[in-house]
Amino acid sequence: MPNRGVPNRGMPSRGTPDHTRAEDPRGRGAARSPGPPVPARSTGDEPDRAAPSRVETMVEMLDAQGVEVATMRAAVRSEDNRERILAAARSEFAQQGFRGATLRAIAGEVGVDVALIAHYFGNKLGLYTEAMTMPDRAHRVVAAALTAPAEQTGEVLARGYLSLWEDPETGEAMCAITHSSLTDPAALENMNEVMVGRMREGEFLALAEGRQRGLALAMTGLLGAAIARHIVKAPSLTCLDFEDFVRRSAVAAQAPLDIPDQDG
Structure with a gap:
């Protein structure tokens, strides 16, 4: 028995053209229009969403053309x-x-x-x-310490130099350079040329005037502390947080800097 009052939503009756398929609002069985899709009208609430799509389209086009x-x-x-x-x-x-x-x-x-x-x-x-070249920051660290107030030089030097070992971007290089220098004479010579050579440049000579020996001793102490913490991994130093490590190392670095160089 047919359902009265209920439109037939199944197959159209034979001999009757199917005028409803393309107009079905739910898109069931709707035939695709051969023309390009009509872009949705912008409400003005999503300007940032439109820009990336245009950029992506441009990148894809340039990529296909092999341009830039x-x-x-x-x-x-x-x-x-x-x-x-x-x-x-x-x-x-x-x-x-x-x-x-x-x-x-x-x-x-x-x-x-x-x-x-x-x-x-x-x-x-x-x-x-x-x-095996020292990071550029190493030289800037020394320069920054030498321009700090005299009583703060040790702390600035310790914080800057030891941070090179803690920073993931430079720590691997610092460990590799130092470890290699301890076992390979060629690496040691290379590090000496880089570090000592830079220290002899006019800028550093002027900044370190009267404190060159103190600076050398301060750097020697900081290098030893860094080796003990990062290469030897001495438990008494690896257990310290960075601020405590800097504070203790700064005291040792400041002492030789307080003693001026003397000729002869």
């Missing part, structure tokens, strides 16, 4: 490879020394061809020199 975006992505990949090579090199040089480390081992650790290392750094010495 490909160059940018290649540069990002290149820099990433370069940094990974440097990180692997620091670890390899620290463990094996300059003579024991091999480019093949470093390339294998990163998963790249040895030729890529040669492309970036030239040769083993070039890679070693760049990987």
